[in-house]
Amino acid sequence: MNTQEASFRLAAVVVAAGSGTRMGTNFPKQYALIEGKTMLEHSVSALLEEPRIEQLVIVISPSDLIGQQLKFTDPRVKIARVGGASRADSIRNGITYSGLSANDWVLTHDAARPCVKASDVAKLIDYCLKTDEGGILAVPVSDTIKQQNAAGKIGKTIPRDKLWAAQTPQCFKVGPLTKALSNTEAVVTDEASAMEASGFKPALIEGSSTNFKVTRPADLALARAVFRARAAGEDI
Numbered sequence: 001m002n003t004q005e006a007s008f009r010l011a012a013v014v015v016a017a018g019s020g021t022r023m024g025t026n027f028p029k030q031y032a033l034i035e036g037k038t039m040l041e042h043s044v045s046a047l048l049e050e051p052r053i054e055q056l057v058i059v060i061s062p063s064d065l066i067g068q069q070l071k072f073t074d075p076r077v078k079i080a081r082v083g084g085a086s087r088a089d090s091i092r093n094g095i096t097y098s099g100l101s102a103n104d105w106v107l108t109h110d111a112a113r114p115c116v117k118a119s120d121v122a123k124l125i126d127y128c129l130k131t132d133e134g135g136i137l138a139v140p141v142s143d144t145i146k147q148q149n150a151a152g153k154i155g156k157t158i159p160r161d162k163l164w165a166a167q168t169p170q171c172f173k174v175g176p177l178t179k180a181l182s183n184t185e186a187v188v189t190d191e192a193s194a195m196e197a198s199g200f201k202p203a204l205i206e207g208s209s210t211n212f213k214v215t216r217p218a219d220l221a222l223a224r225a226v227f228r229a230r231a232a233g234e235d236i
């Protein structure tokens with residue numbers, strides 16, 4: 001669909017205001033380099049491949065001196081120093097900064113998922129705009145899942161056939177998402193959880209296992225390996 005002809009806009013909000021404590025670096029992990037570019041720049045580049053995204057807001061912390069100096073040549077990119085105390089706050093502030101209206105669509109993405117594939121982003125947007133339903137990229141869980149009991153041992157094994165690991169981007173209509181994010185009292189770690197708490201049933205769009213969240217040093221090493229493999233021609 002050509003968003004020029006449609007009665008809505010689609011913008012992306014990339015949250016990059018976390019501190020990356022688990023990475024253990026002395027700077028926020030979104031600025032760690034992968035093949036000469038920061039993790040944040042890789043995440044942004046993948047989203048900018050999508051022509052339907054009219055605006056891309058990068059949310060950084062107000063005290064972040066590195067992020068405000070980054071230069072993006074694509075005029076769709078805006079850097080917003082409006083990061084909040086939690087990821088959900090950063091998302092809320094980014095949506096407000098974007099100036100989107102209730103009928104517009106927003107794609108929310110973690111700067112910490114630099115390996116996201118443009119083809120998966122397109123698949124998610126295609127689905128949401130075609131069906132007028134919100135949804136998220138996710139992958140079916142492939143490990144056997146154990147639930148810990150009060151003694152810290154295995155309490156039970158959870159059947160995994162209907163379990164998915166949530167990723168980003170997540171794509172929702174702005175009106176319902178804004179309402180869901182302001183209504184929910186529980187701590188939500190993703191936008192879909194807020195929508196679920198408001199009674200919506202977001203769609204699960206199968207993405208790629210390479211779109212993992214870079215959280216710990218081993219994840220960064222894996223992300224670097226993914227980019228090296230892609231440079232060598234592997235479609236992963």
Ligand SMILES: Nc1ccn([C@@H]2O[C@H](COP(=O)(O)OP(=O)(O)OP(=O)(O)O)[C@@H](O)[C@H]2O)c(=O)n1
Pocket residue numbers: 015016017018019020021022023029030059083084085086087088090091109110111112113213214215
């Ligand atoms: N207050 C916050 C917290 C997180 N994020 C962003 O949300 C994404 C996912 O968060 P995660 O990487 O798990 O959190 P960090 O705070 O960066 O890491 P840690 O929990 O290890 O400190 C990241 O792109 C992070 O920059 C954010 O914008 N604002």
Ligand SMILES: C[C@](O)(CO)[C@H](O)COP(=O)(O)O
Pocket residue numbers: 087110165166167168189190191213
């Ligand atoms: C949004 C997310 O990346 C989906 O897996 C995840 O929920 C973020 O969790 P965090 O603990 O706030 O980083």
